[in-house]
Amino acid sequence: MSSVLYDVPGPKARARNRTLSIVGVAGLVGLIVWAFFRIESTGQLAPEMWEIFQYEGVSDRIVEGVIATLQAFVLAGVLSLLLGAALAVARLSDHLPVRWLATAFIELFRAVPLLITIFVIWQGFLTTEPMWALVLGLTFYNGAVQAEVLRAGILAVPRGQVEAAYAIGMRKSQVMLTIQIPQAVRAMLPTVVSQLVVTLKDTSLGYIIVYEELLFVGRQLAANYVINDDYPYVVVILVVGTIYVAMCMVLAWLAKWIEARGRRAKTGIKVAKAEPDVEADDALHTK
Amino acid sequence: MNVLLDNFALFREGFLGTISLTATSAVLALVLGVVIAGFRVSPVPPLRAFGAAWVTLLRNTPLVLLFLIAFFIVPMVLFPGMSTYLLGVLALGFYTSAFVCEAVRSGINTVAVGQAEAARSLGMTFGQTLSLIVLPQATRTVVAPMSSIMIALTKNSAIAGAFSVTELFGVQKDLSDMGYNIMVVFMWVALAYLVITFTISGLFRLLERRLEVAR
Numbered sequence: 001m002s003s004v005l006y007d008v009p010g011p012k013a014r015a016r017n018r019t020l021s022i023v024g025v026a027g028l029v030g031l032i033v034w035a036f037f038r039i040e041s042t043g044q045l046a047p048e049m050w051e052i053f054q055y056e057g058v059s060d061r062i063v064e065g066v067i068a069t070l071q072a073f074v075l076a077g078v079l080s081l082l083l084g085a086a087l088a089v090a091r092l093s094d095h096l097p098v099r100w101l102a103t104a105f106i107e108l109f110r111a112v113p114l115l116i117t118i119f120v121i122w123q124g125f126l127t128t129e130p131m132w133a134l135v136l137g138l139t140f141y142n143g144a145v146q147a148e149v150l151r152a153g154i155l156a157v158p159r160g161q162v163e164a165a166y167a168i169g170m171r172k173s174q175v176m177l178t179i180q181i182p183q184a185v186r187a188m189l190p191t192v193v194s195q196l197v198v199t200l201k202d203t204s205l206g207y208i209i210v211y212e213e214l215l216f217v218g219r220q221l222a223a224n225y226v227i228n229d230d231y232p233y234v235v236v237i238l239v240v241g242t243i244y245v246a247m248c249m250v251l252a253w254l255a256k257w258i259e260a261r262g263r264r265a266k267t268g269i270k271v272a273k274a275e276p277d278v279e280a281d282d283a284l285h286t287k
Numbered sequence: 288m289n290v291l292l293d294n295f296a297l298f299r300e301g302f303l304g305t306i307s308l309t310a311t312s313a314v315l316a317l318v319l320g321v322v323i324a325g326f327r328v329s330p331v332p333p334l335r336a337f338g339a340a341w342v343t344l345l346r347n348t349p350l351v352l353l354f355l356i357a358f359f360i361v362p363m364v365l366f367p368g369m370s371t372y373l374l375g376v377l378a379l380g381f382y383t384s385a386f387v388c389e390a391v392r393s394g395i396n397t398v399a400v401g402q403a404e405a406a407r408s409l410g411m412t413f414g415q416t417l418s419l420i421v422l423p424q425a426t427r428t429v430v431a432p433m434s435s436i437m438i439a440l441t442k443n444s445a446i447a448g449a450f451s452v453t454e455l456f457g458v459q460k461d462l463s464d465m466g467y468n469i470m471v472v473f474m475w476v477a478l479a480y481l482v483i484t485f486t487i488s489g490l491f492r493l494l495e496r497r498l499e500v501a502r
Binding site for chain 1: 328331332333334337343346347348349351352355356359360363364400403404407412413416417421441442443444445446448449455456459460463469470473476477480481484
């Protein structure tokens with residue numbers, strides 16, 4: 001394996017790399033072990049702490065938390081895609097007021113931190129319905145982002161497609177619905193799914209407006225059990241965190257898979273790249 | 288009754304809090320991000336693996352979870368009683384470093400292959416090639432994505448407010464607890480964020496123009 005950035009290692013460089021590897025790995029392992037013993041010394045990793053996951057109530061609550069998170073994610077995902085499509089079309093509209101309104105909506109909700117949007121919807125309008133406050137906040141923000149993604153996709157559809165559609169007598173809405181949007185969605189699918197990963201991650205903001213999603217449930221569980229005169233925060237955070245990261249990684253992997261599939265198919269338009277690669281890829285090492 | 292003028296001190300404190308939180312975590316994220324990007328293209332396989340694991344893990348972790356880890360676990364490992372500001376900076380900086388790393392790495396990929404080849408044929412080592420030849424040229428392409436990463440960081444810093452770091456979201460929360468009209472407060476807070484994000488994108492556009500070269 002070679003890279004443009006360094007020569008193919010010879011015997012001396014190989015020996016040096018090996019030494020560096022060993023020192024690096026040893027240092028990292030040392031750091032992890034040190035952190036482990038620091039946490040261990042507070043008694044947070046004691047076997048009794050892990051036993052709370054054997055209580056039926058605890059595992060049920062965690063499952064409920066996962067379901068609540070997924071519920072908010074699915075609702076927000078679907079609604080934000082619908083809103084995004086509507087806004088994208090509105091922003092490309094021939095009518096100035098429509099275009100202007102859509103632009104203002106998109107720019108406003110992209111500029112304001114999502115947490116503040118959610119908080120205001122919760123405090124101002126839906127005090128008793130934290131789930132809908134969360135879903136609406138996510139929908140507004142992600143809808144604005146998805147609208148920009150879809151708009152870029154619609155603009156990337158080759159002009160010939162639109163001209164051909166008009167030439168065979170289609171109306172404006174027909175051209176948009178049957179020609180432009182399907183191709184745009186197809187081209188932008190990897191980016192759309194990447195944005196859905198962001199939506200999934202952001203459902204955790206429900207924690208702050210006391211929606212009982214996974215993180216909130218975890219925090220509540222940890223505060224409800226006292227074991228060895230301490231709260232089991234560390235083990236709960238470890239378990240809940242692993243569940244979150246696993247869910248996000250599955251979705252991120254889906255985005256990459258769709259991108260790979262799209263590259264195989266032969267159509268006129270380019271498929272957008274998913275978020276930049278997360279594997280140790282060999283982009284530099286192929287030359 | 289004017290919400291802004293009546294509570295100007297609170298607003299100012301929150302505004303400056305957001306700016307300083309963003310700036311400090313931006314510095315941490317930039318340093319970490321560039322170092323990890325260097326790891327990801329280095330000739331030592333474990334470093335490459337470490338960089339990849341760092342990015343994958345941090346990009347797939349919700350920021351709120353990182354804040355929980357910073358506030359509950361980090362004080363246990365380092366020392367108890369760390370300031371909330373420092374913990375907030377750690378969470379934001381680590382999270383953003385993964386995105387900075389990816390931007391820098393794709394910047395490295397855009398530098399013409401001949402540059403690195405020429406550096407190597409002059410006998411430069413990996414460290415020299417990267418720091419003297421490739422990274423300075425990569426800067427130019429990295430400026431644009433870095434601008435949107437910094438704007439995202441500014442917005443993410445609102446989450447720190449929920450963990451009792453002084454900044455603009457905290458102002459919003461305090462004032463709505465005091466019974467002010469939530470929409471009016473929202474308007475002013477949104478305006479404050481707009482001022483910060485516009486300043487950032489303006490600065491980066493300036494930087495981009497300075498770094499531009501005629502090709």
